Amino acid sequence: MGKKYLIDTNVISKFLEETLPKKAMNWVGELIDNGTNISIINKIELLSYEPPKEQMDAIRELIDNVFIYPLDNIIAEKAAEIRRKHTIKLPDSVIAATALVHDLTIITINETDFSKIPHVSYINPSKRFDT
Numbered sequence: 001m002g003k004k005y006l007i008d009t010n011v012i013s014k015f016l017e018e019t020l021p022k023k024a025m026n027w028v029g030e031l032i033d034n035g036t037n038i039s040i041i042n043k044i045e046l047l048s049y050e051p052p053k054e055q056m057d058a059i060r061e062l063i064d065n066v067f068i069y070p071l072d073n074i075i076a077e078k079a080a081e082i083r084r085k086h087t088i089k090l091p092d093s094v095i096a097a098t099a100l101v102h103d104l105t106i107i108t109i110n111e112t113d114f115s116k117i118p119h120v121s122y123i124n125p126s127k128r129f130d131t
Helices: 009-017 022-033 040-048 053-064 073-085 090-102
Strands: 005-007 037-039 067-069 105-107 121-123
Touching: 005 022, 005 090, 009 022, 009 040, 009 053, 037 040, 037 090, 040 053, 040 067, 040 090, 073 090, 090 105
Parallel strands: 005 037, 005 105, 037 067, 105 121
Antiparallel strands: none
């Protein structure tokens, strides 16, 4: 079984804006087409935007085609532990906790926060595919 991924909101936004490098666009598109994962926090963040209608339609379609990890007690406990030990925002601590609990690699541009957390695996598609 291959790696499982959790796509962060910043990557989805750049994907929808088509501002990722071309190879990264293709890779992220494949992940989304194959039914990747997001956290409930990512869903909330995506639905909080007020983009043009076409982009909101794309967001809703994306949300319908991914698995959404809910916030449960195990993730909440892990997120609280991460917040106590590291200076990161609550949404990022929940995303990191979700990834750790479910053995997921985070696809994110936010290396600054996720690099602080031991054992969190992440890939920055903008750096991985910079052409």
